[in-house]
Amino acid sequence: MKRQIVLVMSIVIGLIFTCSPISIASVKERHEYEQTGKVFWEANTEEANIALTFDDGPHPANTPELLDILKAYHVKATFFVVGKLAEEYPEIVQRMIDEGHEVANHTYSHHYDEAVTKDVLMEEIDHTNQILSETVGIRPTYFRPVGGYYTDAIIDAALDLDQNVLLWSWHQDPRDWAGTPTKKIVSHIIEHAQAGDVVLLHDGGGDRQETLRAVKLVIPILKHQGYQFVTASELLQPNPLME
Template structure:
């Protein structure tokens, strides 16, 4: 009995932080989802999913991704960084022209879970401005860098009219770590559920992501899934959307 007590005490001492952090994440999600301001996925029986790309646009890999999306008649949502938009404006214009959704992912991609409201507000404004100046397009969705979210981050975004979009916890194949393409696509396909929001990236060295995307799109197409933007996913799931500004579309 004494040995069992010592063993249990050691477990509590060694692992309380990880347990508490996991529980806190679950609790915070339940609280934030009830507000309708933060989305991880939607509950639907319709075979629709939203594929999202963070951190771009990239001059080489994003066009390859766009070619594949066009091949399979799929739409996606691109959570863009403002400084990348400034460097590669033509890629952004192509995303919009081909009917994809543009969303805000800050300007300089600050990886900071304790970002201040003032700093985040400036990042969001700068990204909105460059997108508007280039394409007369106002994003309505925002994804926090690294998925970090707390009251400051969420309230700052919501007060600016954004809906905060994260991703399905089971649909992060961690392509940012550059695993083999088949590992990325297998993760997505094996975890697939209607209403998923899938996380991918189109910045940095992404040949694996591009190859995995083709395999994934081919599977989705063959199995009757439709790839839609996040806003369409929300709309078709009967969720209320913030006003979506799309003015003077590109010819």
């Protein structure tokens, strides 16, 4: 009788976990996604190229100041914009493009949801693409999921819309989004810098003065070390995994 009770409890517990939205999310190993040739964390290259990427904008104050800094140092970056903000500040997105930066897709509403369904995410991606097409005349090459979440559903949603997926180098998240002081952001990026890095930073989502000050310091240091700053497309295309 005890064995039967234990068996029944095991089945019930198993069903509970199997039916939870997060637990049933199918997730492959990173290398399996990379083998598609359309999902990236960084570039496999010996060239001293690094991509600075900025999430969660455009922001009406942070982003123009950041663009001023990048312009002063003749540096190109990639901006993963939130659709609803691009819709509100199209002139800032246009400036990004006019000054040679790459604009990429970071969903429309920026909801953190690892268990997001494929259909919902496709609507989010497509909505942002439509906004960018109508306001600034581009269709992004790259999509970055919110929070860096990746599951089969998330990856498939992007690939079905012919979007490449770009996360970031796991060693290049200085946590500027958490209010990390300028000095720590700078030291993290400099100490971990490698050829082909994709650096995660933010121009939206709050006060980014620490980030802006860090960018001013990081660029000349890495340039002195021989690194060049390029956009995501310049870093990843042609796709080194497919050569």
